[in-house]
Amino acid sequence: MTAEVHKSADTETPGLPVVVGGRLRSTHPATGAVVGEFPVADDADVRAAVRRAGEAARWWAGLGFGGRAERLGRWRAALARRMPELARVVHDEGGKPVADAVIEITAAIDHVAWAARHARRVLGPRRVGGNILLPDQGALVTYQPFGVVGVIGPWNYPVFTPMGSIAYALAAGNAVVFKPSEYTPAVGQWLVDSFAEVVGDEPVFQVVHGLGDTGAALCAAGVDKLAFTGSTGTGKKVMAACSETLTPVLVECGGKDAMIVAADADLDDAADAACWAGMSNAGQTCIGIERVYVHEAVADAFVDKLVAKAKALRVGSDDGADIGPITMPGQLGVIRRHIADALERGGTAVLGGNDAVDPPYVHPTILLDVPEDSAAVREETFGPTLTVTRVPDLDEAVRRANATPYGLGSAVFSRRSGMDVATRLRSGMTSINGGMSFVGLPALPFGGVGDSGFGRIHGADGLREFARPKAIARRRFRTPMPIMSFRRGPRTDALIPKLVRLLHGRG
CATH class of the missing domain: 3.40.309.10 (Aldehyde Dehydrogenase; Chain A, domain 2)
Incomplete structure (x- = not known):
């Protein structure tokens, strides 16, 4: 959805984000009560956050699946214990009934648990089939974290939806810089603060607040991948901005x-x-x-x-x-x-x-x-x-x-x-x-087709979305028929077509 913002406190409307003195003010959509104020991040602030995340990402990746799972487990437990508190923030900022907010948070916690528990199985090294033409080569696939993942979240499900990127990116070994919707900055700040309370070693999960220009700055700040949830029109702008640096994107847009x-x-x-x-x-x-x-x-x-x-x-x-x-x-x-x-x-x-x-x-x-x-x-x-x-x-x-x-x-x-x-x-x-x-x-997996976007969060596909597959071929022994070498000679050259016909010549 396209955001509206008032620049002056003199024209406040309940629920409408207001920027006053470089700070983003969040209000209840029905009563207009102020929920919180947060500093607006400019280009320099966003780039600094991404640089910090890059350094933290190396530490976080080095913990391995077990170390990350243990810390994500602590965060999951903290979210579960403090669910009423977070549900109240969701209600105050977005107007959602508290009971519905509890359901949203419950689903988000379940995803944190799933991502942490299954990351090793999904992303750990695995052997794949070899090739009779290259019998000396063993084949292995590994998955490596991107590094820093930028997440631009929506306001309608300010916990559950961005968590589908945040939790899976963290479980895969990435650091995250999160730009929550300008309509729900207090929820985004709460999530980051709660994570820092249980994982305070490095700034693995950070937040930057602001309007659309802050989101644009995140696209251009050197993140290694960007996950966006919002309208189709804004999703196209995000893709265009990220294309300038060939930054891969995951885009989840609207539906009908x-x-x-x-x-x-x-x-x-x-x-x-x-x-x-x-x-x-x-x-x-x-x-x-x-x-x-x-x-x-x-x-x-x-x-x-x-x-x-x-x-x-x-x-x-x-x-x-x-x-x-x-x-x-x-x-x-x-x-x-x-x-x-x-x-x-x-x-x-x-x-x-x-x-x-x-x-x-x-x-x-x-x-x-x-x-x-x-x-x-x-x-x-x-x-x-x-x-x-x-x-x-x-x-x-x-x-x-x-x-x-659409096709969500x-x-x-x-x-x-x-x-x-x-x-x-x-x-x-x-x-x-x-x-x-x-x-x-x-x-x-969760995601759409057509104008609803592409890429997937949740499940094994969601974990793989935040990791690069790396192919490794390992020579296991010296073969008498070195196909990929100038040593192969006339005899090998003559054998290759015969092997190909034997393997593939029958329809």
Whole structure:
């Protein structure tokens, strides 16, 4: 998402980042209460942090898998003990209900544990198959850390999402310089401070605060790899900036995720999952469901169940609310535009509608039979809204679900056809008979295709994303047929074509 920032305290808006006297001020999106102030890092500050990280990275890598796992274990334990404290910071800064913040932090802790526990198995040296033409050579693959990984994080899941890069980069042996969103700097500072309390030897994990220009400075500061989460437009700018130095990037952008509900689906489960995946965190979820394609035979029953569940949700900023405020004030206009366009184009609001936008809140909204070329179907809404469209069969549902440049997550509900539909959906991740359930399984890779980005965090693929594979060929003995040598002679030259025909000459 594109950030808005006020430069003067005289024009403060709740939730809107404010820069005053070189300091970034963070406020609650509903009340405007100040959560914290943090120094804005300029180019020199960012470069200095990266230099410190480069020195720390050598120490950190030298600890080996065991040493790093032990220290990450200490951090994991500290996060678990202090979870209520961190959940309160997440709530105060982003407006997310505390209970939802606890779920987010729980998942993040699980990923720290998984990355630390499995790094040696995934990234340790491994033998690979040799070659009969080079029998004297043994083959080995090792993985080496990049060095310094820059992480630019989002505001909607300020703990879980960046942790997918931070924890895996650290477990792989890298140091990390983290630029949290300007909407959630207090969360980013809390994470770095908590790590320093248990790993204070070297600045292995640092934070730099600021706006977009601080993120641009991190791209150009000499990091060895950069992991970005945010909008597709900003992701393209990050790629362009990193291309100047051939810095490799991992880019996780937005989505317009779809759920398919088949005629044989459990409608209670499907409605519950659509409500949770579409409305939790006020719909501000990159992998959240925004579109539902439901078989016409069960559409009416499904909509009734979905509306009943969504209608029961309570909106507010207190601890008992189900849905909190919209974190970015500017997003309210996007949500309002999408709802209005859907209704003007012939869609029907069976819950919510134009009056659902009540700043800083948006009440649950369910729109039926919205045209496929409308903004509410084509663009990322990032609010607690769902479009529900009737389809005659699963083939049509898959076609419509795939008719988007995005490809992040997806879901399908069916007793018999779930796996078939899941393999046909153009997305990086799919849940069968669940909503966003893939995110809670640390062994599964997380990432998208198309405008949703590329690269993977989580799981073994996430660990490998933060390490360079290094190929090692080791001569084990002297061969009588030295192919890769001027010593080979006419006899070897004559044998080579015969061996090739023997090995590969049969179709």
